[in-house]
Amino acid sequence: MSASDIVVAITGASGVQYGRRLVDVLLQAGRTVHLVISPAATQVCFEELGLSVNLEQFEPQHFLEKELDPATLARLKYHHYQDFNAGIASGSFRTAGMVICPCSMGTLGSLANGMSTNLIHRVADVHLKERRKIVIVPRETPLSSIQLENMKRLVDAGAVILPAMPGFYLRPESIDDLIDFIVSRICDHLDVEVNLTKRWGDPTR
Numbered sequence: 001m002s003a004s005d006i007v008v009a010i011t012g013a014s015g016v017q018y019g020r021r022l023v024d025v026l027l028q029a030g031r032t033v034h035l036v037i038s039p040a041a042t043q044v045c046f047e048e049l050g051l052s053v054n055l056e057q058f059e060p061q062h063f064l065e066k067e068l069d070p071a072t073l074a075r076l077k078y079h080h081y082q083d084f085n086a087g088i089a090s091g092s093f094r095t096a097g098m099v100i101c102p103c104s105m106g107t108l109g110s111l112a113n114g115m116s117t118n119l120i121h122r123v124a125d126v127h128l129k130e131r132r133k134i135v136i137v138p139r140e141t142p143l144s145s146i147q148l149e150n151m152k153r154l155v156d157a158g159a160v161i162l163p164a165m166p167g168f169y170l171r172p173e174s175i176d177d178l179i180d181f182i183v184s185r186i187c188d189h190l191d192v193e194v195n196l197t198k199r200w201g202d203p204t205r
Contacts, residue, residue: 009120012040013102015139097133112150139164
């Protein structure tokens with residue numbers, strides 16, 4: 001446990017590539033990542049990536065896009081979505097923040113209404129009550145008034161709503177560029193130094 005640890009939750013919205021890339025970037029930045037994946041997210045993994053993820057016998061290297069050395073991979077701590085005994089379920093477990101990427105509207109609605117029916121909900125609730133950084137990355141369109149109200153409730157509670165809306169002013173040349181745009185913005189809010197994309201007004205890149 002360290003104040004530099006970061007929790008990453010991946011839920012059942014389109015855009016699982018964002019979450020998988022985020023985990024890889026955080027690990028390579030030297031952070032310890034506590035990963036929680038919802039059952040619905042495994043369905044998205046298969047539909048979008050052709051990747052089968054077994055939550056009961058999770059294999060970190062199988063999930064990650066890039067092969068990592070053993071020391072880096074050791075910093076990835078997997079927690080089952082039903083394991084309320086996990087350290088991250090307690091406010092006494094220190095972290096540098098949490099990211100839900102992508103965040104489904106079902107998860108967002110649960111958080112906005114204080115429901116804790118799985119570990120992802122509970123850890124998010126902990127970060128809100130402890131006034132720690134929590135970044136929520138919704139990926140849905142269009143948005144109903146209920147969904148917008150839920151987002152406002154979470155912002156009022158201290159969360160950052162960072163929709164998966166990549167910018168095009170950097171003239172992306174690939175899908176990877178669009179993914180890195182969002183991952184870079186998430187890292188900014190976590191105070192994690194990365195060098196994934198050019199920044200607006202930066203003449204050096």
